[in-house]
Amino acid sequence: MNWMEHLPALIIATPLLAAFITPLIDKISKKARNAIVFIALAATFILSIFLVRDVFENGIRIYVMGASNPTKTIPIQAAVPIRIVLEIDGLAAFMILISTLIALVALIFSFSHIKERGGKFYTLFLLTVVGMLGMELTGDLFNLFVFLEIASIASAALIAYEFKRESTTEAAIKYIVISSLAALFVLFAIGLLYGEYDLLNMAAIAKAIEITGLSNIDKIALILFFAAFAMKAGAAPMHMWMPDAYGEAPGAISLVLIAVTQASLYAMLRVCFTIYANSLHIIIPAAIIILGLISIFIGVTMALIQDDVKRLIAYAAVAEVGYILLAIGVGLYGVLNNEVEAYARKALQGGIFHIFNDVLDIGLLFLVAGGIIYITKERNLNKLGGLAHSMKYTSLLFLIGLAAVAGLPPMNGFASKIMIYESVYKVSPILSIIAILASIIMLAIFVKIFHSVFTGPKIEEHKEVPKLMLVSMIILAALIIIFGLFPDLIIKNVVDPAVNSLIENAAYIARVMG
Amino acid sequence: MLRTIGGYWDPVVWVVAFIVILIIAYMVRAFGRREYKKGEQIKPFLSGVEEPSKEKVHVRGGNIYWGFIEALRGYYDYMKKMHSGMVNDYVAWFVGVAAIIFVVMFVVVMI
Numbered sequence: 198m199n200w201m202e203h204l205p206a207l208i209i210a211t212p213l214l215a216a217f218i219t220p221l222i223d224k225i226s227k228k229a230r231n232a233i234v235f236i237a238l239a240a241t242f243i244l245s246i247f248l249v250r251d252v253f254e255n256g257i258r259i260y261v262m263g264a265s266n267p268t269k270t271i272p273i274q275a276a277v278p279i280r281i282v283l284e285i286d287g288l289a290a291f292m293i294l295i296s297t298l299i300a301l302v303a304l305i306f307s308f309s310h311i312k313e314r315g316g317k318f319y320t321l322f323l324l325t326v327v328g329m330l331g332m333e334l335t336g337d338l339f340n341l342f343v344f345l346e347i348a349s350i351a352s353a354a355l356i357a358y359e360f361k362r363e364s365t366t367e368a369a370i371k372y373i374v375i376s377s378l379a380a381l382f383v384l385f386a387i388g389l390l391y392g393e394y395d396l397l398n399m400a401a402i403a404k405a406i407e408i409t410g411l412s413n414i415d416k417i418a419l420i421l422f423f424a425a426f427a428m429k430a431g432a433a434p435m436h437m438w439m440p441d442a443y444g445e446a447p448g449a450i451s452l453v454l455i456a457v458t459q460a461s462l463y464a465m466l467r468v469c470f471t472i473y474a475n476s477l478h479i480i481i482p483a484a485i486i487i488l489g490l491i492s493i494f495i496g497v498t499m500a501l502i503q504d505d506v507k508r509l510i511a512y513a514a515v516a517e518v519g520y521i522l523l524a525i526g527v528g529l530y531g532v533l534n535n536e537v538e539a540y541a542r543k544a545l546q547g548g549i550f551h552i553f554n555d556v557l558d559i560g561l562l563f564l565v566a567g568g569i570i571y572i573t574k575e576r577n578l579n580k581l582g583g584l585a586h587s588m589k590y591t592s593l594l595f596l597i598g599l600a601a602v603a604g605l606p607p608m609n610g611f612a613s614k615i616m617i618y619e620s621v622y623k624v625s626p627i628l629s630i631i632a633i634l635a636s637i638i639m640l641a642i643f644v645k646i647f648h649s650v651f652t653g654p655k656i657e658e659h660k661e662v663p664k665l666m667l668v669s670m671i672i673l674a675a676l677i678i679i680f681g682l683f684p685d686l687i688i689k690n691v692v693d694p695a696v697n698s699l700i701e702n703a704a705y706i707a708r709v710m711g
Numbered sequence: 712m713l714r715t716i717g718g719y720w721d722p723v724v725w726v727v728a729f730i731v732i733l734i735i736a737y738m739v740r741a742f743g744r745r746e747y748k749k750g751e752q753i754k755p756f757l758s759g760v761e762e763p764s765k766e767k768v769h770v771r772g773g774n775i776y777w778g779f780i781e782a783l784r785g786y787y788d789y790m791k792k793m794h795s796g797m798v799n800d801y802v803a804w805f806v807g808v809a810a811i812i813f814v815v816m817f818v819v820v821m822i
Contacts, residue, residue: 371798378802382809418817425810435805437794480816488808499790502780504773508818543716578772607722607729612713619716641776649772682722684714 202267204248205260205283208293211241212300215412216323224315231308234319238304242297250288253694259284259336259710270398270709278398278709281429284336286705287694292333292463292629293551294691295556299456300326306669307449309662310571318358325453329460337710339397341464345383345429348410349376356446368438368445377437379425386421389414400709403472403702409566411476422468423481428453429461433492434520436515440503441513448567451507455514459552462521469529470699471706479533483527490631492519497575497638498617504578506566506646510559511643513602516635517555523632524548524617525622528699531581537700545696546571546688547616553691554601554680560674561598565591568662568670569650577637578649580623585651587659590667592651597674599647603640609677612684 198205215237223230252258259281261267285293304322311318328348335341353376357369391397393414394405396571406415439458443451469481496516503509525548531541568591569579569584570576585592601608604615614636622629661667680687698705713720755762780787793800 200719371801373800375801378805413817417813420813420816421714424805424812427808428805434793435801435808437796437801437804440794441796478816478819480812480819484812484815495790498783498786499794501776502787540716582769582771593820606720607725612722615720616713616715623716645772645775648770648775654770656766682726684720684722688713 201251203260204244204251204269205258205285205334206262208241208244208248208297209283209327209334211244212323212330213327216320216327219319219323220316223319227315230315230319234323236305237323238297238301239604241326241330242301245293245297248285248411249290249294252285252287253690257284257286257698257704259708271711277401280400281340282400282482282709283334284337284400284705284709285334285709286708287696287698288357288463288466288549289333289698291553291691291695292460295459295553296329296456297661298585299452299556299560302560302564302669302672303449303452304615305672306452306567306666307447309665310447310449314358318355319413321351321354321358322450324348325355325457326570328352329457331658332460335367336399337397338390338399340381340400341399342383342387345461345464346380348460349373349380350559352442352446352450352454352457355450356442358450359445360446362445365445368441372442373436375428379429382421382425386418386425387423389418398709399467400706403474403706404710406473406476407706411473411478413493415473415476416478419468419473419477419481423465423484426461426465426468427485427522428490429458429520430465430522431458431492431515432488433495433515433519436492436495436518439515439701440499440508440511443514443563444505444508448570451511451563451567453558455556455563458514458518461555462518462552466525466699470532471702474702475533477529477533477667478497479530482526482530482533485522485529486628487526489519489522489524489526490628492516492522493635497635497642500642501645504648505576505616506569506578506581507563507576509578510645511561512565513562513639514559517551517559517602519635519639520614520617520632521548521551521555523621523628524551527628530624534633537711540620542696542700543616544620545699546692547613547620549695549699550684550688550692551610551613551617552567553687554613554677556682557673557677558602558608558610559597561594561670561677562602564666564670564673565595566667567600568666571666572659572662573657575630578646581650581656582653583651583655586655586657588651588661591662591670593676594667595647595651597677601677603638603643604638607681609680609684649709 222233233525259268261270262281264280270282325348328344331344351372353369356372357366359365390402396402493516496512496519500509500512522546528541528545575581601610604610618629
């Protein structure tokens with residue numbers, strides 16, 4: 198058996214198998230359970246590197262589930278794909294690289310603070326990872342819905358992990374209510390498209406829309422998809438679940454939730470750039486730009502008045518999603534107006550690069566916040582202070598995250614934001630100015646946290662965070678610095694294949710439909 | 712070196728420039744007066760009043776940017792009302808945004 202051929206299926210199967218083994222191993226030994234989970238996620242990460250390398254070098258990979266020939270998408274007797282097809286282009290490869298990396302880092306962080314009910318925790322953790330990886334790998338709409346549900350339900354349970362605090366349960370209920378509604382929107386949209394075309398494969402539907410033109414049913418499905426995925430991605434004013442969920446989840450889970458959010462953003466990109474592609478009306482990029490601007494503005498201004506350290510970072514995460522949406526909206530607008538080389542490519546490069554940077558920067562800040570809460574048992578900024586006296590490494594790591602998320606040179610956030618500012622400026626200077634001003638407020642917000650938490654006289658004696666927490670934070674901080682110092686290398690080798698797959702969407706359709 | 716629309720961005724050059732500026736700043740600092748008394752001269756002068764302890768005067772997180780927030784009180788009052796924490800409101804905003812896009816898309820296409 199050629200393992201390389203089955204890489205896409207193995208990337209989903211490995212954490213899925215581990216998820217079901219974990220509760221059994223937990224009954225025998227906690228250390229063995231941790232080892233199994235770590236080995237499973239490390240193996241998934243390594244498999245994803247192999248797959249990503251293959252996709253970047255050889256182009257789109259196809260895997261037909263359950264078929265004797267996993268590369269043959271259309272059976273002999275049929276004219277369209279029937280089985281579930283996993284399709285991995287540059288964008289999907291980029292996303293699974295982020296998801297597996299972040300899952301591994303979050304897992305290392307979690308080993309220090311998950312003491313009770315670990316069997317259940319790691320099962321749910323792995324199922325969340327399966328959900329987001331499935332969303333990113335699948336080329337089938339119904340499969341996308343199933344994986345979306347897996348990720349949503351498992352992450353809702355993880356948000357309520359510390360259920361002895363009432364607010365965690367409340368946040369989880371809100372998350373599952375809003376996620377279920379979004380899933381219903383998605384299911385309804387899939388039903389509409391299936392009713393119209395008898396198809397579930399994304400490439401096949403894209404081809405059908407291209408041939409028949411955009412019908413009213415297609416438009417309704419597009420709006421349902423768009424609203425659902427924009428909400429799941431945390432676009433304001435549909436962002437209100439984010440501070441609740443991110444704020445109440447354990448530190449490691451806040452990090453995973455960012456990756457889940459980005460998986461929804463990926464689904465939105467897939468719908469806009471692949472399924473609807475050139476049939477899109479100009480209203481959609483306009484809506485993305487408007488939602489992006491609202492997210493930036495509401496995110497930074499609401500972060501400024503928060504007293505809870507994790508809620509504050511969560512609002513900053515809303516603003517960061519806004520930057521990504523702004524760039525993607527401008528990129529899509531440029532693609533539709535045939536101005537790819539003028540600014541659309543740079544906008545998409547900035548936006549896609551910012552997806553990675555957002556996960557690293559906000560992720561690092563969430564881990565630091567998780568570490569602080571673990572040590573001090575306090576999350577209120579008015580009660581914290583002087584921690585730099587006893588938590589020197591954590592303070593330094595927070596400073597790196599602060600500089601990165603505020604877009605200070607030479608950090609990674611600056612590299613992606615300068616591309617966003619310049620490309621957005623080509624469409625509207627006002628939008629660019631608002632984005633820059635918001636970035637300045639972002640710096641002010643994190644100066645507030647740094648001042649409140651780390652500076653000032655020592656209030657209480659605390660020790661440094663556990664070593665494994667530090668290791669996970671250092672991994673993210675190192676990536677932030679590397680991405681910041683060598684942005685051209687990252688863009689050329691990791692971001693560009695993803696951007697090309699967005700712009701040259703015909704290749705995605707052709708790979709399945711022939 | 713990262714090529715952008717307006718030019719380029721080279722972080723390595725930036726880091727080198729930053730280090731050079733740091734060295735120059737350190738050299739300028741070295742020209743400072745050496746008779747500086749560490750304990751005495753850094754005490755704030757409060758018209759002869761004893762300086763309160765650092766714990767008492769430390770500005771807490773909730774007080775930072777007080778003026779900015781106070782100046783935008785109207786905006787923040789509205790935003791706090793919008794962020795009610797009620798899941799009904801979350802759903803209303805979600806459905807509302809979908810409805811707005813729906814109406815705009817169909818109205819614009821008809822026009």
